[in-house]
Structure formats: structure tokens, C-alpha cells
Amino acid sequence: xxxxxxxxxxxxxxxxxxxxxxxxxxxxxxxxxxxxxxxxxxxxxxxxxxxxxxxxxxxxxxxxxxxxxxxxxxxxxxxxxxxxxxxxxxxxxxxxxxxxxxxxxxxxxxxxxxxxxxxxxxxxxxxxxxxxxxxxxxxxxxxxxxxxxxxxxxxxxxxxxxxxxxxxxxxxxxxxxxxxxxxxxxxxxxxxxxxxxxxxxxxxxxxxxxxxxxxxxxxxxxxxxxxxxxxxxxxxxxxxxxxxxxxxxxxxxxxxxxxxxxxxxxxxxxxxxxxxxxxxxxxxxxxxxxxxxxxxxxxxxxxxxxxxxxxxxxxxxxxxxxxxxxxxxxxxxxxxxxxxxxxxxxxxxxx
Amino acid sequence: xxxxxxxxxxxxxxxxxxxxxxxxxxxxxxxxxxxxxxxxxxxxxxxxxxxxxxxxxxxxxxxxxxxxxxxxxxxxxxxxxxxxxxxxxxxxxxxxxxxxxxxxxxxxxxxxxxxxxxxxxxxxxxxxxxxxxxxxxxxxxxxxxxxxxxxxxxxxxxxxxxxxxxxxxxxxxxxxxxxxxxxxxxxxxxxxxxxxxxxxxxxxxxxxxxxxxxxxxxxxxxxxxxxxxxxxxxxxxxxxxxxxxxxxxxxxxxxxxxxxxxxxxxxxxxxxxxxxxxxxxxxxxxxxxxxxxxxxxxxxxxxxxxxxxxxxxxxxxxxxxxxxxxxxxxxxxxxxxxxxxxxxxxxxxxxxxxxxxxxxxxxxxxxx
Numbered sequence: 001x002x003x004x005x006x007x008x009x010x011x012x013x014x015x016x017x018x019x020x021x022x023x024x025x026x027x028x029x030x031x032x033x034x035x036x037x038x039x040x041x042x043x044x045x046x047x048x049x050x051x052x053x054x055x056x057x058x059x060x061x062x063x064x065x066x067x068x069x070x071x072x073x074x075x076x077x078x079x080x081x082x083x084x085x086x087x088x089x090x091x092x093x094x095x096x097x098x099x100x101x102x103x104x105x106x107x108x109x110x111x112x113x114x115x116x117x118x119x120x121x122x123x124x125x126x127x128x129x130x131x132x133x134x135x136x137x138x139x140x141x142x143x144x145x146x147x148x149x150x151x152x153x154x155x156x157x158x159x160x161x162x163x164x165x166x167x168x169x170x171x172x173x174x175x176x177x178x179x180x181x182x183x184x185x186x187x188x189x190x191x192x193x194x195x196x197x198x199x200x201x202x203x204x205x206x207x208x209x210x211x212x213x214x215x216x217x218x219x220x221x222x223x224x225x226x227x228x229x230x231x232x233x234x235x236x237x238x239x240x241x242x243x244x245x246x247x248x249x250x251x252x253x254x255x256x257x258x259x260x261x262x263x264x265x266x267x268x269x270x271x272x273x274x275x276x277x278x279x280x281x282x283x284x285x286x287x288x289x290x291x292x293x294x295x296x297x298x299x300x301x302x303x304x305x306x307x308x309x310x311x312x313x314x315x316x317x318x319x320x321x322x323x324x325x326x327x328x329x330x331x332x333x334x335x336x337x338x339x340x341x342x343x344x345x346x347x348x349x350x351x
Numbered sequence: 352x353x354x355x356x357x358x359x360x361x362x363x364x365x366x367x368x369x370x371x372x373x374x375x376x377x378x379x380x381x382x383x384x385x386x387x388x389x390x391x392x393x394x395x396x397x398x399x400x401x402x403x404x405x406x407x408x409x410x411x412x413x414x415x416x417x418x419x420x421x422x423x424x425x426x427x428x429x430x431x432x433x434x435x436x437x438x439x440x441x442x443x444x445x446x447x448x449x450x451x452x453x454x455x456x457x458x459x460x461x462x463x464x465x466x467x468x469x470x471x472x473x474x475x476x477x478x479x480x481x482x483x484x485x486x487x488x489x490x491x492x493x494x495x496x497x498x499x500x501x502x503x504x505x506x507x508x509x510x511x512x513x514x515x516x517x518x519x520x521x522x523x524x525x526x527x528x529x530x531x532x533x534x535x536x537x538x539x540x541x542x543x544x545x546x547x548x549x550x551x552x553x554x555x556x557x558x559x560x561x562x563x564x565x566x567x568x569x570x571x572x573x574x575x576x577x578x579x580x581x582x583x584x585x586x587x588x589x590x591x592x593x594x595x596x597x598x599x600x601x602x603x604x605x606x607x608x609x610x611x612x613x614x615x616x617x618x619x620x621x622x623x624x625x626x627x628x629x630x631x632x633x634x635x636x637x638x639x640x641x642x643x644x645x646x647x648x649x650x651x652x653x654x655x656x657x658x659x660x661x662x663x664x665x666x667x668x669x670x671x672x673x674x675x676x677x678x679x680x681x682x683x684x685x686x687x688x689x690x691x692x693x694x695x696x697x698x699x700x701x702x703x704x705x706x707x708x709x710x711x712x713x714x715x716x717x718x719x
Contacts, residue, residue: 052662052683078626090429090628094663097624101670113626262437265428265629297659300398301434308445 002030003134005110006071008063009034011056011092012079014165014219015246018172019152020075023127025176026144027136032071034063037226041066042325048102054293055227055324056220057091057098064099068106073133080115085263086270087115089298151176154193159246161197164232165223171196211343214279215242216306217291217299218268221323228291229329231321231336238340243285245275252278266298276306280313286343287317289336294324317343352452353378354420355413357406360570361495362595364527365488370422372484374475378418380409383573387412392686394442400431401655401685402567405574407439414449422473425455430630430660432567459603489596490532494539496594498522501546503591506583507557510550516580518545557588558704561642563635564653565661568684569593575653576690578682578697582651585701590647592616592638593631616641623667632660636667643675648704650677651697656685678704 005024007013021031035041037059045062067074076096081087091098096111110133112126124145131141151172158168175189213235215222222228222244235242245253256274257263264270272290279285290306292299303320310318319339321332356366358380370377381387383405391408410421421440426433440453454473459466474481498519506515522542529535560582568574569591582589616637617627624636639650652668654661665681672679680700682693 050662050665052656052665080626087429087629090630090632090659090663093429093626094624094628094632094667097626098663098666101623101667262425262434265431265433295398295657297398297400297431297657297662300396300400300403300657301431301438304396304399304438304442308441312445 002028003073004030004032004071006032006034006064006067006074006107008060008067008074008076009036010060010063010224011095011220012077014223016152017165017169018155019148022151022176023130023144023148024075024134026147027131027134027141029134032067034066037063037224039226042226046325048104049098052295054091054296056218056224056293058325059220059224059227060095061099061103064103064106068103071107073108073110074106076109076111078111078113080113081117082114082267083270084117085257086265086267088267089269154189156250157193157197160249162243162247163196165219165246210239210241211286211340211347212241212243212284213340213343214276214285214288215244215291216272216276216288217245218272219244219246221291221293227293227323227327228321229323229327229332231291231332234333234336235340238336240340243279245271248275248278256281264298264301269298269302272302273305273309276309280309280316285316286347287319287339289339290318290320292320292322294322317346352376352420353418354422355380355410355416355418356422358383358409358571359567360572360595361499361523362492362570364495364523365492367527368491369485369488372476372481372488373473375420375473378413378416380413381416383409383571388686394447396438398657400565400658401574402432402565402571403435403439404686405567405571406435407442410439410443410451411447414443414451419450420452420454422454422456425457427458427461428629432630487530487532487535490535491526491529492596492599494526494535495523496596497539498526498542498546500591500594501543503579503583503589505546505549505551506580507586507588508551508553508555510552512584514549515546515583518542518549555586557586558648558701558708559588559590559646560701560704561590561592561638561647561650562653563592563631563638563642563650565631565655565658566593566598568653568655570595574655575682575684576688576693578651578653578693581694581697582701585698587701590642592634619644623671624664628660628663630658630660632664635661635664636671639668639671639677639679640675643671643677647677648708649700650679651700652679652681654681654683656683658683678707 007017007020024031041062042059044065045058045060048061048065049058064074064076076099078096079088079092087093096109099109110130112130114123114126116122127145128138128141131144155168155172158171159165175192179189215232215235222232225233232242253271253274256277259277260273264273276288288306288310290303292303307318310316317339319335321335353376354370355378356370363380367377367379387408388405390411391404391406395404395407423436425436436453436455443449443451454469456469457465502515502519509515522538525538525542526535529538562569562579570593572580579589579591616634618637619640620633620637624633627633635652642650652661652665654665668679668681680696682696
């Protein structure tokens with residue numbers, strides 16, 4: 001029987017899932033994803049964590065607990081550095097240790113340490129170690145790694161074409177299945193990705209006449225519909241088109257780095273700030289919504305910086321939404337409605 | 352320039368000497384009070400940690416006293432403290448409209464030229480004269496730490512409550528007044544002698560408690576609501592894991608030469624938290640392990656609310672506590688924390704430790 005690998009649907013999942021999945025499946029393992037965040041998972045997470053932890057961390061613990069008994073290994077990577085400017089939030093750095101100390105009765109963890117600052121081949125080496133645990137040969141693992149990197153590229157391209165992670169993941173899944181079934185060539189995959197991209201870009205083009213809001217924050221806050229009470233859907237219903245940090249190409253984000261007098265110490269925070277600078281530069285947005293978790297350490301800094309920057313950049317309207325496990329749908333809806341109403345009126349006055 | 356700097360414990364005495372030695376006027380940061388904290392909280396982000404708020408409050412008060420330049424330390428993360436001056440500077444300038452210069456000392460490693468340039472621009476006197484002053488400041492820091500360390504040792508033994516604290520505060524004042532290295536040394540010796548000669552209960556075996564956590568809340572008594580003194584008065588010998596002199600040596604000097612700071616603690620933390628998580632997260636775990644090995648009765652962990660590294664440490668702490676059989680009390684401090692609440696929790700903790708020690712003594716007696 002194939003080895004079953006559990007992947008918690010939280011935190012870095014939103015940035016890397018297609019890559020992880022491809023790697024494990026290429027090595028013949030079966031990937032089991034935890035269910036969408038729900039009340040039960042949140043409660044489990046709250047039970048296992050200290051009160052001071054932020055909601056994404058609590059939810060992550062819940063997802064890990066939900067995988068117990070269903071898999072042979074749980075994949076809890078220690079992601080330390082994704083670029084040379086910063087590390088990730090300390091909670092990512094200590095994640096495997098926190099899980100080991102807090103969640104009871106779980107299968108062994110796979111905890112590779114990813115830090116690009118250790119050298120160009122450091123991530124590849126970390127993956128090789130994972131492959132070793134799974135009993136795969138070196139050559140086999142290397143090929144799997146190369147393929148997973150390719151898939152990550154596709155995934156990022158899809159995201160920059162303004163597709164949401166869940167859609168992109170399911171599209172890539174479909175393509176992977178069809179490659180296996182119908183023996184499609186890589187060029188076919190490329191062309192279908194390109195067509196998906198252009199149609200996604202076209203549909204967002206149509207919406208551009210509406211109010212456009214930057215919804216910024218960490219991917220695990222923006223895209224987890226349970227934590228943020230369906231924020232993106234709500235905005236869609238209010239007739240607002242949205243832009244998120246993941247929709248800005250990585251290069252364009254990096255180009256904004258020179259506007260920061262001192263880089264923030266956390267990868268995702270830098271991405272948030274840089275993408276907002278990009279939106280400002282291209283004059284793309286009517287307002288900014290910042291999604292932050294209650295007692296999020298890095299966001300205490302980011303939130304204030306964004307507030308000051310919005311002031312500085314022609315007083316762009318700014319809404320900061322702070323979420324925790326007690327956040328209610330109605331409260332979020334009211335604030336979003338009030339915010340968009342204000343923007344509509346503002347635009348009317350201008351015209 | 353009229354220069355001010357953060358208020359952290361008794362370190363202001365040394366910083367005052369240093370800044371005056373550079374040839375500038377010093378605006379002494381007022382010791383933080385409730386008002387400082389209110390002021391800081393008003394203009395800080397809600398979830399900024401307590402040190403951020405207290406420091407911003409301190410700067411605002413010092414600016415009102417006529418300061419025009421703030422000197423503080425930076426950092427390379429992932430702890431937020433390294434970004435304080437960036438954000439505080441922007442809040443002071445952009446939001447509150449102050450005309451203030453903020454000078455940040457980054458860790459010398461990787462910023463050697465920058466550090467040199469800042470010092471070159473700041474020092475208005477001849478270099479030998481400045482070096483002498485820097486040496487004096489360093490001696491004062493060492494003297495202050497020596498007195499404090501001794502006070503922790505003798506406080507639980509004192510016969511008349513308050514003697515130790517009185518001698519300590521006199522000693523601090525005397526060190527502040529001293530203006531040569533020789534005088535500092537004489538004063539220190541004199542006060543150490545007074546500690547030695549004060550009436551003590553030599554038969555009493557105090558409980559031993561280690562105090563660990565984030566540096567600012569450990570060092571600034573206003574912020575930690577005098578945890579060290581309160582414990583001392585309950586008859587507990589407190590061993591503080593952080594003293595400014597050790598920390599400075601390890602994190603500036605040794606770090607510049609790529610010798611890892613706090614090595615023993617980091618090594619001890621290995622089995623529980625092998626990764627640096629910024630701030631004092633990893634050392635907190637390591638120090639707890641070391642205290643357990645040294646036979647301490649318990650550990651008190653101090654951290655500001657929302658402190659990321661200490662939250663990671665706190666999550667792992669139950670496992671350390673269980674496996675090494677050492678009780679740990681974590682106190683998360685914020686602007687709402689009250690002194691009575693902390694005192695109650697400490698009392699309960701100390702009671703438990705005392706019962707535990709008696710129980711252990713009994714079981715030892717039975718087996719023997």
C-alpha cells in the first residue's frame with residue numbers, strides 16, 4: 001500500500017500545495033489533505049494551543065489533529081527563509097516543535113527545513129532528505145523535485161492571472177489527472193494553462209469598471225473562508241473586484257523593495273507591503289482592506305505602516321479587519337458594506 | 352544635540368555617562384509610570400508589544416522635556432524589537448509632527464561601517480577622551496549588575512524587610528555620582544560589604560527560582576511589576592537569566608566575531624526547539640532546561656502580550672516542564688496587568704513550590 005502523507009490545509013498550504021502534492025505523488029505516495037476549515041477543526045485547535053497563539057496557528061493545530069489516524073506521516077515543514085531579505089514569522093520557524101509539544105496522538109512528522117539563504121541547492125537537499133525517509137531513490141527524487149518546481153511555476157502563473165488558490169489547485173489537479181490518463185504532452189499542459197490564464201484575466205478585466213479593492217494580508221487569512229467569514233465572496237456580491245498580493249507577479253513585488261527604508265523581518269509581511277506599494281504605483285485600487293489576525297505580532301507593525309502609507313499616498317481609504325475565532329459574519333458584512341458604500345459615494349462626488 | 356534613549360532598568364546611568372562623554376547634552380528618560388504607558392498606548396498599534404508602547408511613551412515624555420534626538424538599538428529580526436525605531440520614528444514624525452532625529456544602532460555584525468559612521472558623527476570630543484568615558488560607562492554597567500545580582504542573593508535572607516532594596520537604591524545613586532573608574536570600584540566594594548554585613552537569617556534555605564523571558568520586561572521593574580523584588584520579599588532566591596552586561600558582550604562583541612551568543616542555553620534547548628525563533632524564545636527554553644539541571648525549584652517566564660518568540664516558547668514549555676519536572680509560571684504582561692494580580696499568582700506559585708519541596712524532602716526521608 002502506498003504511504004499516505006497528510007497535509008494540513010493551513011498556513012503555507014496556500015502558497016505551496018501543488019508543489020508538495022506533485023512531489024509526493026511522483027514518489028508514489030498518496031496525499032491526503034485535511035478538510036476545509038470548520039467549527040470542529042477550530043475548536044480542536046483552540047484546545048491544543050496556548051491562548052496567546054493567533055487564529056491561523058490554532059487552526060493549523062486543528063488541521064493536524066484532524067489528520068491523526070488517517071495517515072502515516074504528517075507534513076509539517078519548517079520554512080525558515082523563502083528569500084534573502086527576511087525569514088518567516090517565528091511561529092513558522094518553531095512550528096514542528098510547537099506541534100510536537102501540543103498535539104497528542106499524531107503519526108510521525110516530516111519536518112524538512114527550508115532556507116534558501118543556506119545556498120542555492122538547500123531546498124533541493126531538504127527535499128532529498130524527505131525522499132530518503134519515504135524510501136525513494138536519489139534519481140527518482142530529483143526528477144520528482146524538478147517536476148514539483150515546474151508545477152509551482154504554473155501555480156504562480158495562474159495566481160498572477162487573478163485566479164484564486166482553490167480554483168488554481170483544482171485546475172492543476174484536473175490537468176495532472178488528464179496527463180496520466182490520456183498521455184498528454186507537456187506542451188499540451190502549457191497551452192491549457194495559458195488558455196485558463198487568459199480567460200481568468202479577461203473575466204477580471206470585465207469587472208474593472210467597478211470599485212477595485214486591494215485585499216491584503218497573509219494568504220492563510222485571505223483564502224481561508226472559514227476564518228474570514230467568506231470575505232472574498234461577500235465582496236464579490238457587493239460588486240467589488242479585488243486584488244490580492246498573490247496576484248502581483250513576484251518580480252514586480254521585488255521591484256518595490258527599494259521603497260522600504262528597512263525590510264521587515266518576515267517574508268509574508270514584506271510581500272504585503274510591497275504589493276500595496278505596487279498597487280499605489282500603478283494606481284490600481286480605490287481602497288485597501290488589511291486582514292489581520294488578533295494579536296498577530298508582525299501585523300502590529302504592518303498594519304500601522306499601511307495606515308501611514310495610505311495617508312501619505314493621497315489619503316487612500318483604509319480598512320483594517322482584525323479576525324479571531326469569535327468573529328461573526330454579520331459584523332464583517334456590516335463593515336464591508338459601510339466601507340464600499342463610502343467608496344461608491346466618494347467616487348460619485350469625484351465624477 | 353539634546354539626546355535621549357530608552358529607559359531600561361538601571362542602565363540609564365551608564366548611557367548617561369556615555370552620551371555625556373560624547374559631548375552632548377542628555378535629556379534623561381523619565382522612569383516609566385502609568386502616564387508613560389497611557390501616552391504610549393494611545394499612539395501605538397493595538398497589538399504592538401508592551402516594550403514598544405512604554406518606549407514610545409518614554410520618547411514622548413523626553414521630547415516634551417526638550418530632547419531632539421533619540422538613540423536606540425536596532426536588530427535583524429525576526430523579533431519585532433529590531434523594527435521599533437523605524438515605526439516609532441514614523442509615528443513621531445508623520446503622525447504627531449515632531450521634528451526629531453532617530454539614530455539606530457544596528458548589531459555591529461554586518462553593519463560595521465554604519466556603526467562606525469554613526470559613532471564618528473556623534474562623538475564631538477577627542478577619541479581618547481571618548482574611549483575613557485565609554486570605559487567608565489562599561490564599568491558602571493558591570494558595577495550595577497554586580498550589586499543587583501548580590502541583592503537577589505541576600506534579599507530572601509534579610510531579617511528586616513526592605514533593607515536590601517534600601518541599600519541597593521543607595522548603591523545605584525552612588526554609582527551614578529561616581530566619576531572615575533576607581534571611584535566606581537570603591538563604591539561597589541563598599542556596597543557589597545554592606546550587603547555582606549546586613550543582618551541575615553543564615554539558617555533559612557530559600558526556594559530557588561529562575562526568571563527568564565524577554566529582555567526588556569525582565570530588566571525594567573516598572574513593566575514586570577517588580578517581580579524580582581516581590582519574589583525576594585516572599586523569601587525566594589531569584590536568579591535572573593539576563594543581565595545587560597552579559598547580553599551586550601555576547602550579542603555585540605562575540606557576535607561580530609561570529610561566536611554564537613548564549614551557546615550553552617541554545618545547546619540545552621536543542622531537543623525541544625532547535626531553531627532560532629528570534630528575541631529570547633530559544634534561550635527561554637534553554638535556560639529552563641539549565642535551571643532544571645541545576646536543581647532550581649521553579650521558573651518564572653516573563654513576556655509581553657503578543658510577543659511572538661515567547662509564544663512559541665510558551666507552547667513548548669509544558670513539555671519541558673513535564674519531562675524535566677520543573678514547574679513553570681508564564682506571565683504575559685500588558686498595559687492591563689495589575690500588580691495585585693501578579694502578586695497573587697506569584698504567591699500561589701511559591702506556595703506550590705514550597706509544598707513540592709516539602710513533599711520531596713519527605714519522600715527522600717522515607718527512602719533513606
